[in-house]
Amino acid sequence: MYCQNRISYRVQEGDSLYKLAKQFHTTVTELILLNSGMNPYNLQVGMRLTICPGEGYVDENESKPSEGNTNKPTNTPTGGIVIIPGTTTRPGNTTQPGSTIRPGNTTQPGSTTRPGNTTQPGSTTRPGTTTRPGSTTQPGNNMGVDLRQRMRMAWLNHITLVKFYLISFFENLSSQNAWKDAVYKNAEEILAIFAQYYPASAMQRFRKLFMEHLRLTDEVAAGLKADPAFSGAAMENWYINAEEIASFLSRQTPAYNETELRKMFYDHLDMERQQMEAYLDGDYETDIEIYLRSQQNMIELADFLASGLLAR
Known part of the structure; x- marks a missing residue:
């Protein structure tokens, strides 16, 4: 990463x-x-x-002035750099002498702004990119990268939040409602990504299917908690629901191969079930090992879904 x-x-x-x-x-x-x-x-x-601290994080120790330097202005430009009020320069940025950073611009970690470049207000240069003199970044060039990043994080957060919710449920912790709320909030974030590409009528169906997935996950967890050998109707319906989601998405997005998508969802349910069984059996090492493997499954699923949407 x-x-x-x-x-x-x-x-x-x-x-x-x-x-x-x-x-x-x-x-x-x-x-x-x-x-x-x-x-x-x-x-x-x-x-x-x-x-890896996120955007907005400020190290309190670094923000405090050093002893003996209290009279030194904290925003003194050096090397001929002109910093316009309101500009944000992030950790690790390199601004060459003579360059001008305009109000509202955000330069991401690792990016380099070269002498003479002009970055328009509100523009964003992403990690590792280099903007050369006179170059123009087209508005659509970063759309694919942004969609893939959002899709990956949304689905990785999905399995993580479900994981913590299930642990709180199995252990009867007071935090379980908070984790459950977070799971449903994350579901809305996933749905919001697809809502940029699907009509409202399709999103109503998708929301119903996704919420049914979460409801059935609850039923499967409750069944396994009561009986480690649980294989009731909820388990079967859980997989049927996955089939319905794969079928729905492949109809909405022709680039999706339904068989491949169904297998990815099946793998997701298999690993989630195996984690629950291992945790309830006290086999925490296996539980963690399967969870870490499920992260790769989610990354592959997210990339598959993002690629299909971009091909629409």
């Missing part, structure tokens, strides 16, 4: 992935992806985590 300004953080008493995600303006999913060997259920005080 690309990150220009990653930091090493020592876990403190009372820390949790959710708390750290809020503190560093990132997500639980990104924390897990950056720390693949970590047990997300058992953070130990003193262990080191790699964190």
Whole structure:
């Protein structure tokens, strides 16, 4: 995972992935992806985590003036750089001498603005990109990258939030309603991506199918909690619902191969069921191993879905 300004953080008493995600303006999913060997259920005080702070994060220690330098202006330009009020320069950016950053521009980590370039207000240069003198970035060039990133994060967040919700449900924790709310909020984020491409009538059907998936996930979890050998109607309907979603999406988007899409959804349900069974059996190592594999499944599914939408 690309990150220009990653930091090493020592876990403190009372820390949790959710708390750290809020503190560093990132997500639980990104924390897990950056720390693949970590047990997300058992953070130990003193262990080191790699964190990539998100947009808006400010290190309080860096923002405090050093002793003896209290009279030095904090926004003194150097090297001939002209900084217009209201400009935001992110960590790791390099602005060459003589360049001008205009109000409202945002330069992402790792990007380079070369002398003489003019970036129009409100424009965004993404990580690792280089804007050369006189070059023009067409409005549609970044649409595919943006859609794929949004789709990946939405589906990775889906499996992560469901994971934490199911643990809170199995353990009868008071947090289970909060996690469940987060799962449904994430579902709306996924639906919102497709709503940019599908008509309202189609989205009504998709929403109904997606909410049915979440309802059946609840029933399957409750069945397995009561009986580890559970194989009731909810389990069968869970897979039938996956078939219906694959069929619906392939009708709306001709680029989707229904057989391939159905297999991806089946794999998702298989791994989710296996995680539940392993957790309830106390086999936490297997549970974590399957969860990490399910992340790759979600990335492949997200890329498949994004590619189909872009081909419409």
